[in-house]
Amino acid sequence: MENFLATVVFLLPGFLMYFWIQSFGVNPVVKHSSIELTAISALLWLPVTVATLTLLNLSILVINNIPVLELIWTLEDLQRLSGNLIFLLIFLSLSVLVSFVVSVFYTKYIFKFQLKVINKVRNWRGVADLSNTSSVWEEIFLKNDTMVVEIGKIDSEDKSQIGCIMKASRPFEPERHLVLEDVDFLLI
Template sequence: MKSLISLIIFTLPGLLAYFWINLFGLTPTTKRDSSEVIAISALLWIPTVATILIIYQIMAGLSHVIHAPFDVWIIKKDWTMLSSTITDINKLTDNIWFLLYYVLLSLVISFLLAILVFTKGYPLLLGHINKVRKSRGVAPLSSQSTVWNEMFLNNQGQIVEYIKGDGTVSLTGCLIRVPRAHEPDKSIVLEAVDHWTNVMDYYDVPIDNTFIDTITGAVIKVYNTTGAEEAQQLYNERVNNGSIS
């Protein structure tokens, strides 16, 4: 039981923050091993737990100075003031109310910390890194950590043509589902394949980008969105007019 409590106290906040950051889309170029995850979680643990304990100290102080009829339920519990030792936290772990408070605040604070890192911290750090890279004559880093993220995880409808590595399969459609960066299988979902194949057969739409998987040889061509929409409109008009059966 003690080991479970220690796991909650000393690893949960940092791991939660790391989990949220990954869900927000800030993923590394490669999967991290366990030692790297532990190191990053330990760094994220510090601000998360510091915030949790500061809030706890404030609530503990209020519970000692505010009395009925001005108190509220949340400070009717016996809040123990903390000193600056780990021993105090270990003693509090025997209190189920403290554990519940700690877990709930870990969820909230780690989520807010991850938002701060994703929206403010990482862009600021990346900006300084790119300044140094430019001063050394090195190309700046992209805002996305992987080529896959840069191409497809932008929440924008894309008309693409998928070509299998050996050239035996070619499909054109609207890309509506893509995997995350580190999923082992890069499976995709295309919508309206027959429709977009017919559109591209009649019109020559410019290609903006071409993604090439250097391992499997698969190719994904990304058509110009404006050009694809114009071609679709012209195709639909010809179908409605009976020019195309």
């Protein structure tokens, strides 16, 4: 049971942030293994948990009559309180909210700044800039631009369709698919 509580308290907030960041469109270049995902979650745990505990401690200081909760200043306090179901529910609820807010802030501001710094170092080294997206598939197909494409087999010229891309598969889906609209209108 202690391993489960440790996982919930020490890994879940970081995993939530990783999930939100990917949902907001910052995808890694390669699919991560479970060990890598655990390491990333452990690293992302720190900002989410610090912000969650800060919010929780401020709430406790403002509202003095919460008998179940107490101020948390050390990891031992956090581990001891993780056995309390009320604390666990409050902590997890706040972690979902905080991980969402921190992820929005990261994807909107910090990621762009991080990319600028990385590209300055790459330019200084004489290496090409990184793209704003992590793959060619995202660069071409996952933007909100209107794109008309022709899809057909390489060995056959007469069986092709022309249409406007409405949806494209995500970068890590095993097969790449495009959903076209206005195919009949644009069919030649």
